[in-house]
Amino acid sequence: MLGSGKLSSLGTGTALLCFLSALITPAVAVKEHDFKKCDQSGFCKRNRAFADNALQSNSWQSPYNLLPETKSFKDGQLQATILKTINANGDAVKLPITVSFLESGTARVTIDEEKRQKGEIELRHDSKARKERYNEAEQWVIVGGLTLDKGAKVASEDKKQITVQYGPSSKFEAVIKFSPFSIDFKRDGASQIKFNDRGLLNMEHWRPKIEPKQEEKKEGDEGEEKKEEEQKVEAPKGEDESTWWEETFGSNTDSKPRGPESVALDIEFVGYEHVFGIPSHAGPLSLKQTRGGEGNYQEPYRMYNADVFEYILDSPMTLYGSIPFMQAHRKDSSVGVFWLNAAETWVDITKGKDSKNPLALGVLSKTTTTTHWISESGLLDVFVFLGPRPQDITSKYAELTGTSAMPQEFSIGYHQCRWNYVSDEDVKDVDRKMDKFKIPYDVIWLDIEYTDEKKYFTWDSHTFPDPVGMGKHLDAHGRKLVTIIDPHIKNVDNYHVSSELKSKDHAVHNKEGSIFEGWCWPGSSNWIDAFSPAAREWWASLFKYSAFKGTLENTWVWNDMNEPSVFNGPETTMPKDNLHHGGWEHRDVHNLNGMTFHNATHHALKSRKPGELRRPFVLTRAFFAGSQRVGAMWTGDNQAAWDHLEASIPMVLSQGIAGYPFSGADVGGFFGNPDKELLTRWYQAGAFYPFFRGHAHIDARRREPYLAGEPYTPIITAALRLRYALLPSWYTAFYQAHADGSPIIKPMFYTHPGEEGGLEIDDQFFVGNTGLLARPVTKEGQNSVDIWIPDDEVYYDYFTYNLIPTTKGKKVTLDAPLDKIPLLMQGGHIFARRDRPRRSSALMKWDDYTLVVAVSKDGKSAEGDLYVDDGDSFDFEKGQYIRRKFVMEGSTISSVDAEGRDTKGVKEGEWMKKMRGVSVDKIMVVGAPSSWANKKEVSVESEGKSWSVEVEYSPAAKGRAAFAVIKKVGARIGADWKIVA
Numbered sequence: 001m002l003g004s005g006k007l008s009s010l011g012t013g014t015a016l017l018c019f020l021s022a023l024i025t026p027a028v029a030v031k032e033h034d035f036k037k038c039d040q041s042g043f044c045k046r047n048r049a050f051a052d053n054a055l056q057s058n059s060w061q062s063p064y065n066l067l068p069e070t071k072s073f074k075d076g077q078l079q080a081t082i083l084k085t086i087n088a089n090g091d092a093v094k095l096p097i098t099v100s101f102l103e104s105g106t107a108r109v110t111i112d113e114e115k116r117q118k119g120e121i122e123l124r125h126d127s128k129a130r131k132e133r134y135n136e137a138e139q140w141v142i143v144g145g146l147t148l149d150k151g152a153k154v155a156s157e158d159k160k161q162i163t164v165q166y167g168p169s170s171k172f173e174a175v176i177k178f179s180p181f182s183i184d185f186k187r188d189g190a191s192q193i194k195f196n197d198r199g200l201l202n203m204e205h206w207r208p209k210i211e212p213k214q215e216e217k218k219e220g221d222e223g224e225e226k227k228e229e230e231q232k233v234e235a236p237k238g239e240d241e242s243t244w245w246e247e248t249f250g251s252n253t254d255s256k257p258r259g260p261e262s263v264a265l266d267i268e269f270v271g272y273e274h275v276f277g278i279p280s281h282a283g284p285l286s287l288k289q290t291r292g293g294e295g296n297y298q299e300p301y302r303m304y305n306a307d308v309f310e311y312i313l314d315s316p317m318t319l320y321g322s323i324p325f326m327q328a329h330r331k332d333s334s335v336g337v338f339w340l341n342a343a344e345t346w347v348d349i350t351k352g353k354d355s356k357n358p359l360a361l362g363v364l365s366k367t368t369t370t371t372h373w374i375s376e377s378g379l380l381d382v383f384v385f386l387g388p389r390p391q392d393i394t395s396k397y398a399e400l401t402g403t404s405a406m407p408q409e410f411s412i413g414y415h416q417c418r419w420n421y422v423s424d425e426d427v428k429d430v431d432r433k434m435d436k437f438k439i440p441y442d443v444i445w446l447d448i449e450y451t452d453e454k455k456y457f458t459w460d461s462h463t464f465p466d467p468v469g470m471g472k473h474l475d476a477h478g479r480k481l482v483t484i485i486d487p488h489i490k491n492v493d494n495y496h497v498s499s500e501l502k503s504k505d506h507a508v509h510n511k512e513g514s515i516f517e518g519w520c521w522p523g524s525s526n527w528i529d530a531f532s533p534a535a536r537e538w539w540a541s542l543f544k545y546s547a548f549k550g551t552l553e554n555t556w557v558w559n560d561m562n563e564p565s566v567f568n569g570p571e572t573t574m575p576k577d578n579l580h581h582g583g584w585e586h587r588d589v590h591n592l593n594g595m596t597f598h599n600a601t602h603h604a605l606k607s608r609k610p611g612e613l614r615r616p617f618v619l620t621r622a623f624f625a626g627s628q629r630v631g632a633m634w635t636g637d638n639q640a641a642w643d644h645l646e647a648s649i650p651m652v653l654s655q656g657i658a659g660y661p662f663s664g665a666d667v668g669g670f671f672g673n674p675d676k677e678l679l680t681r682w683y684q685a686g687a688f689y690p691f692f693r694g695h696a697h698i699d700a701r702r703r704e705p706y707l708a709g710e711p712y713t714p715i716i717t718a719a720l721r722l723r724y725a726l727l728p729s730w731y732t733a734f735y736q737a738h739a740d741g742s743p744i745i746k747p748m749f750y751t752h753p754g755e756e757g758g759l760e761i762d763d764q765f766f767v768g769n770t771g772l773l774a775r776p777v778t779k780e781g782q783n784s785v786d787i788w789i790p791d792d793e794v795y796y797d798y799f800t801y802n803l804i805p806t807t808k809g810k811k812v813t814l815d816a817p818l819d820k821i822p823l824l825m826q827g828g829h830i831f832a833r834r835d836r837p838r839r840s841s842a843l844m845k846w847d848d849y850t851l852v853v854a855v856s857k858d859g860k861s862a863e864g865d866l867y868v869d870d871g872d873s874f875d876f877e878k879g880q881y882i883r884r885k886f887v888m889e890g891s892t893i894s895s896v897d898a899e900g901r902d903t904k905g906v907k908e909g910e911w912m913k914k915m916r917g918v919s920v921d922k923i924m925v926v927g928a929p930s931s932w933a934n935k936k937e938v939s940v941e942s943e944g945k946s947w948s949v950e951v952e953y954s955p956a957a958k959g960r961a962a963f964a965v966i967k968k969v970g971a972r973i974g975a976d977w978k979i980v981a
Helices: 014-027 042-056 137-141 222-231 390-401 424-436 467-475 496-503 533-542 586-605 642-657 676-686 712-725 727-740 910-915
Strands: 064-066 072-074 077-085 092-101 107-111 153-157 161-166 172-177 182-187 190-195 247-249 252-254 263-269 274-277 301-303 325-330 333-339 345-351 369-375 380-385 414-416 443-446 480-484 488-490 518-520 523-527 555-559 618-620 632-634 692-694 765-767 772-774 784-788 795-797 811-815 823-826 829-833 849-854 861-868 882-889 892-897 920-926 937-942 945-954 963-966 977-980
Touching: 042 263, 042 345, 042 369, 092 161, 092 172, 137 586, 190 333, 263 380, 274 369, 274 642, 325 390, 333 390, 380 390, 390 727, 414 712, 424 443, 424 467, 467 480, 488 496, 496 523, 496 533, 533 586, 555 586, 586 618, 642 676, 676 692, 676 712, 712 727, 727 765, 727 829, 727 861, 823 849, 829 882, 849 861, 849 882, 892 920
Parallel strands: 414 443, 414 692, 443 480, 480 555, 555 618, 618 632, 829 861, 849 920
Antiparallel strands: 064 077, 072 077, 077 092, 092 107, 107 380, 153 161, 161 172, 172 182, 182 190, 190 263, 247 252, 263 369, 274 325, 301 345, 325 333, 333 380, 345 369, 488 523, 518 523, 765 772, 772 823, 784 811, 795 823, 829 849, 861 882, 882 892, 892 977, 920 963, 937 945, 937 977, 945 963
């Protein structure tokens, strides 16, 4: 939803509107200058200058040295002290370091600062902030994977370095050099990732601020003044002190009570030309260089969650959420790093030597990527993953931060939204018209206008007088309602949520320790501090059905504006010197803020009624590493423009490989009015987003699918029906993501890591393990697309069964008229669908299945799987699920339990019992063997019985592959069975 600028929505009086108009209007057409560049962010500017000075110097040597006499190694963990020399006199700062080698094969490097760690510093401005570097990110982000590798061992050691072998078969090594400090991470003896190889490690240590004396100068004071000057703590030569102690941007000044405290490190990916990840940014999947040059960015990638509506494309500027997880890939090799820091972070990227730019960081071979990570505060805390496969990187990251929550089944259907449906009758009218036009959907959404004057947990009694009746109307059709609940609470009398927030002291505080007041949709607002356990408990109480009257069991929640968005704050967010639970400054936890609010709502929905254990659905705009555990996200306030449609695909792919695959973009574009071609193409693309929602701004024309008219409405409906037909396969892909952290839609480098040609391709993808290869149309007037073929397997057109003439590593042109989605089936796969058109996923729950077999190039084989559970409860954790493996071998197709379980030993609950009536209806065999040509029947064997069913064979013709339809199979979907042709 829009971040700011819709003044008519504030509804708090003319005087306030005039004030806010002056305050907010300039931000309506947001431009990059509304947000900081690196040289406007003091710590980024300082560290970039630090890098420039180091790399331009012929005599530069990093001032960080590990003291060998302080090191100890035990049970897979090395501890020591790094000494940072701060001046020519040899004065130094102690930095404790811990290098942990984990059972998973992941390594972790953590560096702290002794003085801050012990609290031996002084805060300025009588600040109530904590003195330590922020050290609680782990508590929010990490859920497992920290068991130390007690088999890790010191392989060699001398006066200059120590080498530790670790990981599976001890094939990983960390060569830790003492002076200057650096680490070289190796796999099979070859360098993969290097820390501080360029000497750009920089931990800004605490130092006192010498305040100038204010009294008037008297005669004879010159000597005393000179003496005082001599005693001052001097800044190291070349450092700019101007942003150490306070910093101003726009009309906001940051007080910085702890002074400078940034952390920075150069991380080199040796021999890797392509790096990926660190979402969210509106740019290509393979990240660009950031130190200038043709086609490159001038600015570093920024991670500082912000309300950047109408965001700019092909830019490294920050967006709504951030995940500081980066991967590097080359042919048959993948590595990665996870930078665990929740403060504002910038990342410079260079690739090889750039003769046009003497300031370029990368001066090694053209196949090496050098990155420079810079965070404003907190610990230096980095995890290292050495692969070697993309799947190894994502699974080990998931072991640390968790996998995607298993979603409710309705949530992977289609969501219909706009800002705003104007009344409960409007909602019911949209619902009726979707049915009238036979358009499937599962959820309708309400933006902020449903509330009573922007007071969350209330309803506007004039426009939504009967929310219960509205909810029951939707429920009768198997549909859900999502209501928006934001973290800003209207600061007004006679509003119980506001009075409780303040009286119970559950709000974020300002730097003086009073409750922070800012401006958002309601006008004057306070913000819940979801870092506080007591505040989260209170928050949960607000969602109980008895408290949030008008909500039912089919009501779910949307968390927006949780970066947090503060209209009159610096960069439209919260001042960095605000204080959260535990005394931590907002600067320390900013990128975590949205996740804590999302988490609070997730847990609230699990406690609405005693005994109601259902999976929550909560959409978030702001996120961090670990947010995948609690719900879905979307890419924010995009525009109804072709380039935004095109950009959405790499953005969603980037989310997937960064461990947060339940993502999507607003279909149709939030701002503006898409023409009907764009709207149609966007629905065709959106049918392949893991999160599939149409959304529009309050000032945009209504654009529900039934309003498009001929020929557009039938084409859009076909795209929606394709999504619904394939829901069994989508749900299986979500299960796989939940099980091992894998993406739901997968880029070419992920599925075919041995093919170098796929590294830069970000406009096509595979869906789960189905072998379905999609290449949405994203350009105006385009009637064909080029799709890159990653292997020698056979490919069939999904809709026509035509054989596609392909060559490995080459592109093939596919016809794509407006009514056609370019979608191929890769040979060798079996996937499930449900072919009966229905109005919602709930109405499909007990439908029989169709299996589609895309026979491999050898004409004999295919494999696939299916996961099914009740789509609502947590009973799947108790064994209440069906997971099948389908195999075609020659003339036999079979189904067995994918885990080898003896399901007879599983006590069946109500859902399992009802699934006994659900069967395989038919099997489509595309590329059917010619030996089937004369078959009229095939034999089915299952559960001790056998029977014959009809098979209809169609020979190859005019480019179309031969195919066979095995009809009315009748075998239970949850049982073992075999078909012999």
